[in-house]
Amino acid sequence: MTAKILDGAALAQELRAGFKLRAEALAAQGTRPGLAVVLVGEDPASQVYVRNKVNACAQAGFHSEKIVLPVETTAADLLERIAALNADPAIHGILVQLPLPKHIDADAVLEAIAPEKDVDGFHAENLGALTQGKPRFIPCTPHGVMKLLEKGDVSLKGQEAVVIGRSNIVGKPMALLLLAAGATVTVCHSQTRDLAFHTRRADILVAAVGRPRFVTGDMIKPGAVVIDVGINRVPEDQPDAGKLCGDVDFASAREVASAITPVPGGVGPMTIAMLLANTLLAAERVAAARTGAAS
Ligand SMILES: NC(=O)C1=CN([C@@H]2O[C@H](COP(=O)(O)OP(=O)(O)OC[C@H]3O[C@@H](n4cnc5c(N)ncnc54)[C@H](OP(=O)(O)O)[C@@H]3O)[C@@H](O)[C@H]2O)C=CC1
Numbered sequence: 001m002t003a004k005i006l007d008g009a010a011l012a013q014e015l016r017a018g019f020k021l022r023a024e025a026l027a028a029q030g031t032r033p034g035l036a037v038v039l040v041g042e043d044p045a046s047q048v049y050v051r052n053k054v055n056a057c058a059q060a061g062f063h064s065e066k067i068v069l070p071v072e073t074t075a076a077d078l079l080e081r082i083a084a085l086n087a088d089p090a091i092h093g094i095l096v097q098l099p100l101p102k103h104i105d106a107d108a109v110l111e112a113i114a115p116e117k118d119v120d121g122f123h124a125e126n127l128g129a130l131t132q133g134k135p136r137f138i139p140c141t142p143h144g145v146m147k148l149l150e151k152g153d154v155s156l157k158g159q160e161a162v163v164i165g166r167s168n169i170v171g172k173p174m175a176l177l178l179l180a181a182g183a184t185v186t187v188c189h190s191q192t193r194d195l196a197f198h199t200r201r202a203d204i205l206v207a208a209v210g211r212p213r214f215v216t217g218d219m220i221k222p223g224a225v226v227i228d229v230g231i232n233r234v235p236e237d238q239p240d241a242g243k244l245c246g247d248v249d250f251a252s253a254r255e256v257a258s259a260i261t262p263v264p265g266g267v268g269p270m271t272i273a274m275l276l277a278n279t280l281l282a283a284e285r286v287a288a289a290r291t292g293a294a295s
């Protein structure tokens with residue numbers, strides 16, 4: 001079997017066209033959606049993602065601000081910047097690119113973002129709301145995965161879903177969303193005994209490990225749907241060294257799976273689309289509150 005490709009780039013483009021129309025409608029009423037992206041330090045991969053986000057905003061007619069701070073920025077300076085963005089009426093969404101330099105407490109920074117502007121959905125209040133099944137902002141990457149599964153007509157009710165990775169950014173919220181959709185969810189991590197035992201049981205397998213080509217075809221149940229969240233560089237000793245690759249070994253996996261996301265062109269573009277979706281939602285809520293207050 002050769003797996004069907006779940007095309008995230010195409011779906012993201014389709015969704016972004018709709019966001020543009022909604023942004024125009026909102027702008028006509030006096031609110032242009034605005035996103036601020038804060039980057040501390042000069043990690044080259046982060047710079048690429050930040051550029052992608054800013055370009056996507058421009059294409060959809062959003063206002064965006066890129067704030068690049070030197071790596072030696074203090075926590076106090078960063079918190080001051082965030083306080084200013086919290087108070088800025090032109091900004092509806094704030095994203096602080098992770099990871100932050102080691103001398104800055106990332107949790108304290110994420111908690112300092114006003115929850116109603118937390119378009120990543122990482123604030124404890126928003127993660128709590130998601131856990132209770134009442135999300136305010138759904139974290140972008142797992143949200144993008146759910147949209148791809150929906151588009152691919154993948155049914156989740158009663159299915160076995162296995163997530164590899166338990167980070168606050170991807171693995172944990174991914175497991176919550178799959179659970180809410182009716183799947184039976186297993187979350188694996190670096191201490192999991194016999195990982196392949198779990199992955200081979202999965203009808204839906206999500207890899208968010210951060211290790212290039214880690215999941216191979218022999219770890220996948222025939223006919224499973226495989227979602228590759230990983231964004232890695234191919235190691236020097238492998239073919240295509242230096243190019244982007246996922247956490248899944250695409251060549252062997254596509255022979256076993258029924259559907260699979262590619263890297264690039266899978267989950268990555270969906271993350272950006274969902275960031276725009278959350279920023280639009282934040283701006284629409286502000287506009288609705290203003291209209292409500294006026295009437
Ligand atoms: N496409 C996109 O839009 C995005 C892609 N990414 C990519 O997704 C990947 C994961 O990101 P993120 O969640 O932030 O990464 P983290 O490093 O925070 O988490 C990785 C997870 O994988 C687990 N893990 C590591 N090694 C193993 C192993 N040998 N066996 C089983 N589990 C293991 C870790 O376990 P433990 O908890 O025990 O350490 C951890 O839970 C990365 O490649 C990242 O670049 C991230 C965000 C967005």
Ligand SMILES: Nc1nc(=O)c2c([nH]1)NC[C@@H]1CN(c3ccc(C(=O)N[C@@H](CCC(=O)O)C(=O)O)cc3)C=[N+]21
Nearest residue numbers: 048049052096097098099120231264265266268269271
């Ligand atoms: N606060 C915060 N929120 C994030 O959402 C966040 C973060 N920090 N830190 C880093 C990770 C990573 N991430 C990606 C976003 C888009 C692509 C993306 O657009 N990928 C394209 C191509 C990228 C390329 O060509 O380099 C693709 O996969 O096709 C990838 C990865 C968001 N992250």
